[in-house]
Amino acid sequence: MTTPGISVLDGKYMVTMDLFPQQSKEFNQVYAFYENLKQGRFTTTKCADCGAESFPPRVMCPECFSTNMQWIDWPNEGTVIEFTEEVVGVPLGFGKAPLVHALVDLQGKKTMFVRVINCAEGQLKVGDKVRVAVFDVDPVPQEVKGGIQEIPRVFYAFEPVT
Amino acid sequence: MDRNVCIIAGGMSKWGVRNGSQRDFFQEAAKACYEDNLQVNPKEIDGLLVASAYTERTSYQTHLAPLVAEHIGVKPKSICARVELLCASGSSAIILAFGLIKAGQADVVMVMGGEKLYTPQKWEVFYSELASVDHDWDGPQGLGLPPPVFAMVAKQHMKQYGTTKEQLGAISVKNRRNAALNPKAQFQQGITKDEYMNARPIVQPLSLFDCCPITDGAAGVILCAEEKAKQLTDKPLVYLRGTGQASVNNMSANMPSWTTWEALKIAGQEAYRKAKIEPKDVKVAMTHDCFTISEIIEMEDLGFCKKGEGGPFVGEGQNDLGGKVPTNTDGGLLGCGHPFGGTGIRQAIEVMKQLRGDATQQVKGADIGLTHNLSGFIAAHTVLVYGREPV
């Protein structure tokens, strides 16, 4: 890896240029979300005191302010309420146009606005079923005790259920 | 102490794809602001607030306010700080200046806002916009750039209320026409209905002229206590009457509704209540037309027309000159462009001119004016009400 124009940064990792979140326990207290995602589970935190299920996952319940959180599985399949296809201006890191997004009813838990992958232009229809699709993203070279350790990472989109 | 607060000067740099740096534009804007009111001696300004969202990202500069103060010849002693709420940074800074002056913590405050968004390689600004939404959750879905979000809003509004592409076009044609009369605006040429309808698609149903551009530029205004304003301007006084700013969610998964903007209704009602007015009293408005559909929903949720009737309202010209509430008479975001921190300041300048009676496209009898911004993933709304009289 080189960094043109800024030779002192050659080979250096920059968190400020990373489009994905930090997923190691040293840099993220909800790292379990990503650990679970690696196993194909779509999870979030549930408040053990008031029962509120929040997304994104929390350290503190925004309803009753308890910090007594437990991880629960959420559905990993939902229904397309509406969708969009971005044909111009797809940002770096999201492949070739079109970039497809859908507003997905996650079985009443939340209405998620998410990227839909493995889906051709014109393929998606309102009412279609889509499911969580987990993919690998670039690992983070993190400093650990004087050395560099590669922290593997994943993220999720949705894909049509065929 | 609870004092009335006036806006007594305002000016902006040329906005657009500009040669120059952030600090260059702040100097140009300050010069224009000083020239708007030669009775104000910049040495008398005791506070400075600077609104900028991307200064740390595209100019690698924090601690911006003292840098701007040094360049514009101001030596603040009551407040000298930066304010950030992305697209509403400028309006947020005005609200804070209002509160400080009202409470007697400051007397004459300059509020500036601006951005240098174009970088030597254009991809960087689009990539940097991942910071505008929830970086960890919405950003990795490719939602840093807003067109898919507003296309989803438009699609749902069309489905729910029958809003048409032609009605979206009425906003674009109006605001581009207004911008053509504003020499500081990014776009100096209007567009025809045909050009609008035939523009290349970005995300259906939005095409090129439904979207505001990326913009470099800055703007500045000066606010002060009423007693001071009487000494510092011979022009009609313009008062800041009331403000509201609301947020009910940030991440997309927590949007209560895509077509009724709850936070806008809350912010609007709060501003109306404090200003002791009703929506029908507003004679001129600068609302956040980042996309054409936004202005339509804003007409509804600010109470200028009934819910769901925003499309016909704008289609009939009710928010154009001669209509019920002429909106974005200076060209709006669609025509002037949108250097995030600068936008709320630009809106304040146009409302100030309208209420003073010296706007380029003067709305007759304008005595109450409103500005509005949405920011982030439609995650916060900011409303300010100005008037020819204090509350």
Ligand SMILES: [Zn+2]
């Ligand atoms: Zn709880």
